[in-house]
Amino acid sequence: MQTALEAAILGPRGANPLVGSVLVDAHGRILATGHHRGAGTYHAERDCLTRALAAGVTDFSSTTLYTTLEPCTHYGRQPACTDLISDAGVRTVLVGARDPSPNGGGVEVLRTRGTEVVDGILREQCEKLNHRWNEAAGQQRIFVTVHLAQSIDARIAAADGTSQWITSETSREHTHMIRQRVDAILVGTNTVRTDDPRLTARDERGALTPAQPLRAVMGLSDVPEKAQLKQGRPEGEGWIHLRTRDPLKALKDLATTQHNGHPVKHVLVEGGQSVLSAFFAADLVDEIFLYTAPLILGSGRSSLADLGVTTLTEARRYTLDVADGGPTTIMDNDVCIHLQPEPKGAR
Amino acid sequence: MQTALEAAILGPRGANPLVGSVLVDAHGRILATGHHRGAGTYHAERDCLTRALAAGVTDFSSTTLYTTLEPCTHYGRQPACTDLISDAGVRTVLVGARDPSPNGGGVEVLRTRGTEVVDGILREQCEKLNHRWNEAAGQQRIFVTVHLAQSIDARIAAADGTSQWITSETSREHTHMIRQRVDAILVGTNTVRTDDPRLTARDERGALTPAQPLRAVMGLSDVPEKAQLKQGRPEGEGWIHLRTRDPLKALKDLATTQHNGHPVKHVLVEGGQSVLSAFFAADLVDEIFLYTAPLILGSGRSSLADLGVTTLTEARRYTLDVADGGPTTIMDNDVCIHLQPEPKGAR
Structure with a gap:
């Protein structure tokens, strides 16, 4: 065994x-x-x-x-x-x-x-x-993987908003590999407005992979008309807007969404700060890929905001995940740390 | 070769x-x-x-x-x-x-x-x-190793100031091993006031090692009378106060200080935020041990503050250091990343 x-x-x-x-x-x-x-x-x-x-x-x-x-x-x-x-x-x-x-x-x-x-x-x-x-199965909710790509000082953009690219090409290729295995990618409306990501899954040669994940946007603001993730298509055709700030509600909405012929069972949450913080605060993160790029920005947007933790004993705790390539992987000059929540009662 | x-x-x-x-x-x-x-x-x-x-x-x-x-x-x-x-x-x-x-x-x-x-x-x-x-030799200055021990979101203390311990016991033992090999340990006056560290080098059994490094405090505020790093002794007996906020001035002062029978040639800068940020801003960091503890605080004190970087191309860039144990080491549940500055002209 x-x-x-x-x-x-x-x-x-x-x-x-x-x-x-x-x-x-x-x-x-x-x-x-x-x-x-x-x-x-x-x-x-x-x-x-x-x-x-x-x-x-x-x-x-x-x-x-x-x-x-x-x-x-x-x-x-x-x-x-x-x-x-x-x-x-x-x-x-x-x-x-x-x-x-x-x-x-x-x-x-x-x-x-x-x-x-x-x-x-x-x-x-x-x-x-x-x-x-x-x-997650006991809660009848879908599995949540989080992508955190940041500088040494946990920033995802410099003071002037520049963020492409903090991480290495190898790290970004790894993210595309993760995108290929999930049913949906989730970002916040703010990320769509500031970064206008395409949220596509591409192979090592940069070509779109056959089964693209559902592109989901979460938040109360509208998704801009020209947002790239829409690919010029109406809602429901490859992308959806979850009009909520509640991560559990977002997961429930995703679970009832069919994509590529089956319900969404695994989502990759990519950002930004508000969405990630809401998922961490609600303890709805099942797996983390933390990419640390060896640079310091000193100012600019942080990857995470207040979770309501006031003292060290209340910190959200994770543990190194030995599965799927192990706990640490060097990606060019970046280090990717693979984490999962501590089992309940571990301390 | x-x-x-x-x-x-x-x-x-x-x-x-x-x-x-x-x-x-x-x-x-x-x-x-x-x-x-x-x-x-x-x-x-x-x-x-x-x-x-x-x-x-x-x-x-x-x-x-x-x-x-x-x-x-x-x-x-x-x-x-x-x-x-x-x-x-x-x-x-x-x-x-x-x-x-x-x-x-x-x-x-x-x-x-x-x-x-x-x-x-x-x-x-x-x-x-x-x-x-x-x-560093060309600049006729001493070699600077930096210790950064932080949460996933780059915090060194929770909102209420609690910080003992964010990192694992193995990470802290590693820091004591680094302390044993340097001539001096440097912290800011604020760290002395808030954490009151002893700044001693201890072996795996917790015993003081024979050759203790010089304990140096940097900053304009006074060092509290009862500060543990003084060990009840007057300045010059195992500890000194560098009354400056300028990291280069601090290094020059250290270089002219004799300790354990020879001049200080290698310093470990341990914190806090202001001192670390000043060293990074002045490009006076030659080596970094970055310990990431897998927990999230969401608020509290960040390890680093503004360095004057406004856009991504100005970021301070480092590179994985293969020397001395390699670029990544798992320490209990923490990951230690070993970094050095990018060689000039590397990009």
Whole structure:
């Protein structure tokens, strides 16, 4: 299960939880490992079984599948993992954490079909792996990734408003990679007025990627007629305006919005100061990519404003995230720190 | 010489430049490598020759010594490297950069003694290695390391002034390690009034280290009678008050101060906001250890204030420093980023 956990953290956080799977033979030898790579891709169990097939495994009747999360029972963008496991004929399934979402119940389904299932292997670690995803699922809200790109002194623009570019090209390419994996990008009306971003996802060659995320603007002010993110189209065609300052309301509105044929389940909040501060103040940030560019501005707009924290013990606390490339990545001259909220009760 | 450069960057920056040396035999096989580990320790050449002796080398008459910096001619805390090289009987010395300081001239000294010397091997890289140290030496000023320990939003205290502790224990231990290697620690009068720091250097067990750095306070206000850094002693006994707001004046005053039997050549500037901002504004920061604690305060005191930068192109720019442990180090839950100024003309 430790190996399955190590596989799981290779994947990205988002609409789906991190999951890793390992298939072993009757002697405990590893036949294949697999992990989930984000919404729309193979679940960890399918990834693992597919790799086992590719490695020449044909008879699964004496194999055991370790999986960090209960196999799903739901046929969505991917077939139900319980069916794949049954069809392959895996003898035993060892499960880490149970799935609290409507996709759960795989343990019972498999047992009904006669598969031996042992539940709760390294349960605590397997649950902790997705502690924040579980929390978001429990609140029935979409998963929130935040992009913070700032100078050493946490500024996002100089005194005269210049901000292109504080971060390096590699950092910006990384942001475009994150944009490709989310369903929607959210910014405030003020950011639209001052920066007029396009909010497109581009590949390394600068070309638009096929599935563009929904461009969402949040705030009470109007979105300027000529805003680039509109691409000259009416609201609802690739972009929407969420007329609220309440981040939870914004998330609820996004959750009921269909885009590219499915509901929005993962949003990247890019800025600016007011929107980011509102999400942090409401504890609605599930993942942070913090890009620090090694320059000092001394004045200009700060990335964050008052959150209502008055003393150190009230600070919003995060922890280094080992998933998806690890806690620190050097991007040209910038350093990207990958963070997630501290698990509840961690201190 | 590339190997010598790789050895050099293992050392710490400070009063002395980074230097690496490699001794090879007549067939170009490496017999030993060495590097300098900071003021008061063996120079790279001596470190290398000592290791060669320890490895059983007795006859140096067919050896070649690569060294990234011209061997010194000066008998200070360490014997002159030119003498050590001559005494060992090294046949050829290949030098990277020349030493612009009064310790230079080793190339000529060795040649006079009949040693074959080739100068300028990978000169540009060897000079760049200590570009900022060279600049400080050219300005005849002491080397400045800065400690910046802050939250994600670049705050050093919450709204109510609480600041102990924003960073992790491992980060604070690292700071104590840096304190051990400098000659003096500098803070502003305001920091003394608000935080009343002891400014001592302690080892991992919390015990005071034998050679304590000079505790220097900068600013026009008086230092409170009961300030802990005074340790109940009169000025001049372990602490001094530099009655200026001008960082260059402060450095000059420090340079003429004797402490632990030698002049101050390396200072750690720890804060607060005004002192740090003055050093950054005057471009008098040679090295930065930036500790980011993964928490958000939203309000409270910022680490830095206005530097007179009004637009992005005027920003003070730094670059990741690969020396002394590399550009990023995880310290518990904090990330320490090691930076140095961009070389002049880098953009």
